[in-house]
Amino acid sequence: MASIKIMLDKRRPKKNQEFNIIFRITHDRVPHIVPTGLSTHPNDWNEGLSCFKASTRSSTNLNNILSTKLHKIQEAISELEARNEFSISAIRETLIVKEEKPKTDKVYCFNEFSKSLIETLIRSNKTGNSQxxxxxxxxLMSYAGKDTLLFKEIDYQFLEGFKDKLASENIKPNTISNYLRTIRAIFNKAIKAKVVDRSLYPFYDIQIKGEKTQKRSITKEDILKLNKEKVKVGSQEWHAKNYFFLSFALIGASFTDIAYLTKDNIQKDRIVFRRRKTKKLYDIKLTPLAKSILKLYTPDKYLLPIFPSNMIEDGIESKNITRQAIKQTNKYLDRIAKRCKIELNITTYVARHSWATISKRMGYSNELIAEALGHEYGNKITNIYLDSFDQHLIDDLNLKVQKGLK
Known part of the structure; x- marks a missing residue:
């Protein structure tokens, strides 16, 4: 027999610091969450009586709404258990209200709605997200095995089956997690667009778990080995090594960011750019290592020979070029690393992790390292009131991390 309780879900606060009020339905010892559509601040909630406090504005009306919904669920549970047809999706259907119905009688397909989102992202030059x-x-469509998939067909059992299928194909947990988070985002957008009922939302009971990322940093000794390894000038290995160490010299700048650098980004003895991913502004002193690498190339539009000068930035072509260039660079970095007897699989991303790890081992604070990398450290609200480190401290740190490299 199922039991039901009204609760304040304190796992995640909303932006206004309120928490969602939920129905927790336990069936066969398995808890399920059903939203009430209401939220409140903990100070306005009576935990013992599971209702709004009398002092709360419109408490009588709000408590009546909860009571009405609770009664509907209790009736539905009784009917379904009598027919031995209990399911959490059927319970959620009992809470569908008129205003939550789609604003059109058209039955929206997951694949159609996803396609429209992707087209919008492409038009907005957000090709990374579109991909x-x-x-x-x-x-998901491959798993469904058909051309059309309705939102209502994507329920708990469907998603669990999808997860199991991916796992059986040896897909990495973090990749599975990325797929599920993306599908969840599409579902949320469809609900906000009023093309699918909120009651059909299947992710309340779906656990989306990744795994700890494997080590991606190497020691200063290994960095020195890579730096000293001889490669043929003009070869693919030569370019790969240059790209890796330019990233390292620019405090672990991403491959995409260094690929987009132009002569305009160089301002006196500094390089100034916005990270494509976060739009955060970086202002980095050009070290001898960075200068020596940039001198190896004669720039047309871009400082490095990765993009053609007539390319449309942030378009599909640029994403494809970037993806292929990263793949090629990683391939040749791995060859160099093996000759140096470095066991870790070296990729372009290792430069950023290694810069941070080396800085930490040199005794620098997490706060200074985080600021150099463009991250926030500690409490976000507190950080607003803290002064930024003087730029020369970050410049000095970066120079010391690169000591011995040429």
């Missing part, structure tokens, strides 16, 4: 959405959509 993430497209891959996740294609994976």
């Amino acid at each position: 993430v959405y497209n891959v996740a959509k294609n994976r």
Whole structure:
């Protein structure tokens, strides 16, 4: 027999610091969450009586709404258990209200709605996100095994089956997690667009777990080995090594960011750019290592020979070029690393992790390292009131991390 309780879900606060009020339904010792559509601040909630406090504005009306919904659920549970047809999705259907119905009688398909989102992202030059959405959509459609998939068909059992199928294909947990988060984002957008009922939301009971990322940093000794390893000038290994160490010299700048650098980004003895991913502004002193690498190339538009000068930035072509260039660079970095007897699989991302790890081992504070990398450290609200480190401290740290490299 199922039991039901009204609770304040304190796992995640909303932006206004209120928490969602939920129905927790336990069936066969398995708890399920059903939203009430209401939220409140803990000070306005009576934990003992599971209702709004009398002092809360419109408490009588709000408590009546909860009572009405609770009664509907209790009736539905009784009917379903009598027919031995209990399911949490059927319970959620009892809470569908008129205003939550789609604003059109058209039955929206997951694949159609996803396609429209992807097209919008492409038009907005958000091709990176569009590709993430497209891959996740294609994976789910492949699992469904048909051309059309309705939102209402994507329920708990369907998603659990999807997870199990991916796991059986040895897909990494973090990749599975990325697929599920993307599909969840598509579902949320469809609900906000009023093209699917909130009651059909299947992610309340779906656990989305990744795994700890494997080590991606190497020691200063290994960095020195890579730096000293001889490569043929003009070869693919030569370019790969240059890109890796330019990233390292620019405090672990991403491959995409260094690929987009132009002569305009160089201001006196500094390089100033915005990270493509976060839009955060970086202002980094050009070290001898960075200068020596940039002198190896004769720039047309871009400082490095990765993009053609007539390319449309942030378009599909640029994403494809970037992806292929990273793949190629990682391939040749790995070859160099093996000759140096470095066991870790070296990729472009290792430069950023290694810069941070080396800084930490040199005794620098997490706060200074975080600021150099463009991260916030500690409490976000507190950080607003803290002064930024003087730029020369970060410049000095970066120079010391690169000591011995040329």
